[in-house]
Amino acid sequence: MKTLRLGICGTGNVGKALLVSxxxxxxLFEIQGNVNLEISMVGVRKGKSSLPFQELRVSxxxxxxxxxxxxxxxxxxIGGTETAYELIQKAIENGKDVVTANKAMISKYGNELFxxxxxxxxxxxxxxxxxxxxxxxxxxxxxxxANKILWFAGILNGTSNYILSYMSSSEVTFEEALKxxxxxxxxxxxxxxxxxxxxxxxxxxxxxxxxxxVPFNFASxxxxxxxxxxxxxxxxxxxxxxxxxxIALGKIIDEKVSINAHPMLVSNESILSKVGxxxxxxxxxxxxxxxxxYYGPGAGPTPTATAVIADLVxxxxxxxxxxPEVNNKNSLLTKPTESTARYFRMEVSNEPGVIAKISAxxxxxxxxxxxxxxxxxxxxxxxxxxxxxxxxITGSMDDVSSVEISSALDKMEEVHHNVKNFRILSLL
Amino acid sequence: MKTLRLGICGTGNVGKALLVSxxxxxxLFEIQGNVNLEISMVGVRKGKSSLPFQELRVSxxxxxxxxxxxxxxxxxxIGGTETAYELIQKAIENGKDVVTANKAMISKYGNELFxxxxxxxxxxxxxxxxxxxxxxxxxxxxxxxANKILWFAGILNGTSNYILSYMSSSEVTFEEALKxxxxxxxxxxxxxxxxxxxxxxxxxxxxxxxxxxVPFNFASxxxxxxxxxxxxxxxxxxxxxxxxxxIALGKIIDEKVSINAHPMLVSNESILSKVGxxxxxxxxxxxxxxxxxYYGPGAGPTPTATAVIADLVxxxxxxxxxxPEVNNKNSLLTKPTESTARYFRMEVSNEPGVIAKISAxxxxxxxxxxxxxxxxxxxxxxxxxxxxxxxxITGSMDDVSSVEISSALDKMEEVHHNVKNFRILSLL
Numbered sequence: 002m003k004t005l006r007l008g009i010c011g012t013g014n015v016g017k018a019l020l021v022s023x024x025x026x027x028x029l030f031e032i033q034g035n036v037n038l039e040i041s042m043v044g045v046r047k048g049k050s051s052l053p054f055q056e057l058r059v060s061x062x063x064x065x066x067x068x069x070x071x072x073x074x075x076x077x078x079i080g081g082t083e084t085a086y087e088l089i090q091k092a093i094e095n096g097k098d099v100v101t102a103n104k105a106m107i108s109k110y111g112n113e114l115f116x117x118x119x120x121x122x123x124x125x126x127x128x129x130x131x132x133x134x135x136x137x138x139x140x141x142x143x144x145x146x147a148n149k150i151l152w153f154a155g156i157l158n159g160t161s162n163y164i165l166s167y168m169s170s171s172e173v174t175f176e177e178a179l180k181x182x183x184x185x186x187x188x189x190x191x192x193x194x195x196x197x198x199x200x201x202x203x204x205x206x207x208x209x210x211x212x213x214x215v216p217f218n219f220a221s222x223x224x225x226x227x228x229x230x231x232x233x234x235x236x237x238x239x240x241x242x243x244x245x246x247x248i249a250l251g252k253i254i255d256e257k258v259s260i261n262a263h264p265m266l267v268s269n270e271s272i273l274s275k276v277g278x279x280x281x282x283x284x285x286x287x288x289x290x291x292x293x294x295y296y297g298p299g300a301g302p303t304p305t306a307t308a309v310i311a312d313l314v315x316x317x318x319x320x321x322x323x324x325p326e327v328n329n330k331n332s333l334l335t336k337p338t339e340s341t342a343r344y345f346r347m348e349v350s351n352e353p354g355v356i357a358k359i360s361a362x363x364x365x366x367x368x369x370x371x372x373x374x375x376x377x378x379x380x381x382x383x384x385x386x387x388x389x390x391x392x393x394i395t396g397s398m399d400d401v402s403s404v405e406i407s408s409a410l411d412k413m414e415e416v417h418h419n420v421k422n423f424r425i426l427s428l429l
Numbered sequence: 430m431k432t433l434r435l436g437i438c439g440t441g442n443v444g445k446a447l448l449v450s451x452x453x454x455x456x457l458f459e460i461q462g463n464v465n466l467e468i469s470m471v472g473v474r475k476g477k478s479s480l481p482f483q484e485l486r487v488s489x490x491x492x493x494x495x496x497x498x499x500x501x502x503x504x505x506x507i508g509g510t511e512t513a514y515e516l517i518q519k520a521i522e523n524g525k526d527v528v529t530a531n532k533a534m535i536s537k538y539g540n541e542l543f544x545x546x547x548x549x550x551x552x553x554x555x556x557x558x559x560x561x562x563x564x565x566x567x568x569x570x571x572x573x574x575a576n577k578i579l580w581f582a583g584i585l586n587g588t589s590n591y592i593l594s595y596m597s598s599s600e601v602t603f604e605e606a607l608k609x610x611x612x613x614x615x616x617x618x619x620x621x622x623x624x625x626x627x628x629x630x631x632x633x634x635x636x637x638x639x640x641x642x643v644p645f646n647f648a649s650x651x652x653x654x655x656x657x658x659x660x661x662x663x664x665x666x667x668x669x670x671x672x673x674x675x676i677a678l679g680k681i682i683d684e685k686v687s688i689n690a691h692p693m694l695v696s697n698e699s700i701l702s703k704v705g706x707x708x709x710x711x712x713x714x715x716x717x718x719x720x721x722x723y724y725g726p727g728a729g730p731t732p733t734a735t736a737v738i739a740d741l742v743x744x745x746x747x748x749x750x751x752x753p754e755v756n757n758k759n760s761l762l763t764k765p766t767e768s769t770a771r772y773f774r775m776e777v778s779n780e781p782g783v784i785a786k787i788s789a790x791x792x793x794x795x796x797x798x799x800x801x802x803x804x805x806x807x808x809x810x811x812x813x814x815x816x817x818x819x820x821x822i823t824g825s826m827d828d829v830s831s832v833e834i835s836s837a838l839d840k841m842e843e844v845h846h847n848v849k850n851f852r853i854l855s856l857l
Contacts (some may be wrong), residue, residue: 075848143743
């Protein structure tokens with residue numbers, strides 16, 4: 002049985018869960034993974050007292066962990082980008098394998114990092130960086146290695162999914178759902194990166210590199226968060242047979258790769274629409290296989306820690322990860338060119354001629370209206386200071402048309418509040 | 430880049446798809462898998478003319494493939510158990526790695542086979558044996574390697590799932606749905622092994638070995654097929670908020686492992702209930718992670734061929750598969766001891782006192798009745814020669830009580846046709 006001597010940096014929730022797991026489940030990893038995982042050193046800036054148990058060799062200078070002779074693998078769980086990248090560079094330069102859960106760092110420095118690892122002949126595992134305990138990285142780069150992937154669509158931010166699911170099931174506002182997420186530890190005190198779509202966009206950028214063999218380039222991701230989804234939108238969508246989910250979408254068409262992450266209407270027929278609570282799911286569509294879907298917990302200390310350990314077992318087995326290889330035929334689109342059907346909702350004064358005016362705005366842009374619902378006063382959905390809700394499902398349009406139409410609608414004096422405008426997920 | 434020289438035995442649908450894929454997607458496997466996959470030899474009893482293309486080295490004696498010096502890996506796609514096992518033994522003895530899609534052979538000879546492979550230091554890949562193009566074997570033995578798995582529940586037979594889904598969506602009988610499956614190539618001319626549960630039971634036995642570290646032992650699987658599921662059962666289940674799915678269920682409780690495969694009522698709240706058509710899905714529940722679900726095509730020539738290639742890429746990388754290791758603490762239950770809630774449906778003459786008699790039968794066995802529905806004549810579900818349908822959902826009972834109650838009900842003179850009796854899936 003092989004022994005791996007670990008240098009663990011970062012002892013937040015995931016780091017603590019990892020330390021406890023390595024102590025308590027040693028036998029399980031020996032039986033199932035045929036590996037002896039030894040905690041050789043812990044890098045912890047706050048010092049020993051912050052650790053869940055004490056009989057550990059500790060350095061308050063985390064960079065020492067990357068230099069230590071008794072460390073085979075550096076596990077980077079400190080988060081952030083700059084120091085984490087510096088630490089990993091040092092580890093690689095010293096010939097150490099690396100396991101990291103750091104999506105922000107990989108989406109920013111992935112190209113340099115994997116090149117360095119390749120040059121030095123060391124391994125970098127990052128299963129824990131996307132979808133926590135659900136092995137989607139492994140599925141993409143190993144399970145589906147024989148397949149040409151055409152697109153993926155994922156619910157990759159657990160906090161956003163919890164908020165949207167809870168708004169929908171408990172009929173509460175965005176703010177109430179966010180509070181609930183925070184009280185359950187599913188959202189941080191400052192939830193910005195989850196809610197504004199950044200976290201999902203970083204993950205989408207990593208998945209796109211693996212799926213389509215393009216360089217890591219976070220700047221090419223076109224994204225927006227869930228802040229503008231109101232309870233009323235969830236109700237209107239439901240009435241039309243849709244859920245609203247935050248969807249990270251990667252596609253390759255004619256060797257051009259687009260990466261998007263937006264709140265989208267998802268048909269209730271789709272498996273993704275059934276992904277509730279804080280769960281994650283990734284649907285991958287590949288030539289020859291069609292759709293496969295991977296569903297599970299997207300975050301949480303113990304699921305993430307087990308993903309780290311799965312990478313360590315692979316490293317111990319001598320399994321060489323496929324380094325994300327760039328296929329120069331494929332290029333990344335850096336501007337949104339996607340066309341999708343859209344959902345618009347506006348609150349309008351119930352006056353004669355309003356619908357005609359609204360319709361004319363779409364007609365001028367040559368955009369078809371597939372469905373138009375104006376709620377009459379019998380509906381529970383509306384009645385709001387004499388305003389009625391008008392919901393429109395359009396034919397396909399690009400981002401430019403969408404912005405222009407929203408802006409034209411917003412300028413109508415009969416339209417109150419901001420016009421809501423979301424993409425409709427259409428796959429295949 | 431490593432070259433693997435393949436000896437491919439068996440040129441049915443999967444073998445043909447594999448040959449075509451190896452010829453047409455060579456560049457893809459080079460870029461994504463960093464491997465040069467060469468067809469060195471093909472074992473085909475019917476001779477060269479049955480192959481999709483001709484410029485191949487062929488042996489009509491498939492055993493020659495296991496002996497050939499220019500073959501690194503034997504790919505076994507001939508099916509059946511005895512000859513396939515003989516072929517694989519020969520290959521292992523000659524130091525060749527093996528990839529197989531043969532669930533029947535593994536569930537029968539797995540113990541000997543993996544021991545031999547271990548002794549000789551060769552690899553045996555079998556991703557294609559369960560769930561075709563969906564990488565569930567990889568998820569179990571690599572992705573979840575750091576987790577203690579407590580149960581799995583899977584829809585593992587695509588033919589059965591198609592039949593049940595199609596009966597339900599198109600309101601047709603079992604026989605009509607079977608015919609539709611056959612016309613689509615989803616069921617064989619003799620569909621026995623799919624429909625009677627054998628295929629799913631073989632797969633469950635493989636998954637249980639990986640999940641719970643018990644020996645392969647097909648005889649320990651308690652199973653039944655979908656032949657007794659009638660359209661009326663699907664409708665009654667739907668009315669109560671359930672789908673009926675054929676579920677392969679493995680559990681470990683107090684180090685005792687049970688493996689079952691039965692048609693079961695699955696709550697419409699469960700992701701498994703959403704798995705339609707001929708798709709497969711596997712839900713795995715593990716300590717620390719909770720549920721993860723893997724969904725995708727469970728069969729078909731090209732999905733299965735891509736699973737074979739994924740194994741070949743792993744072999745080329747030098748990734749040593751975790752050999753299924755037996756944990757002697759865990760033991761396999763060979764007799765059904767599971768208790769579950771049950772669904773009973775009987776067609777009864779609408780006479781006074783019938784419900785009292787039926788209820789008394791359950792009461793005598795101390796089985797609680799949680800729901801009882803007797804359809805009145807307004808319902809579309811019933812009216813059948815003056816008979817009414819009585820549907821009962823019970824509390825938990827074991828197999829023995831279930832058989833005794835069914836038999837007592839069948840003996841009632843007011844009960845016509847056979848009593849239907851299915852398990853209700855209850856997880857957690």
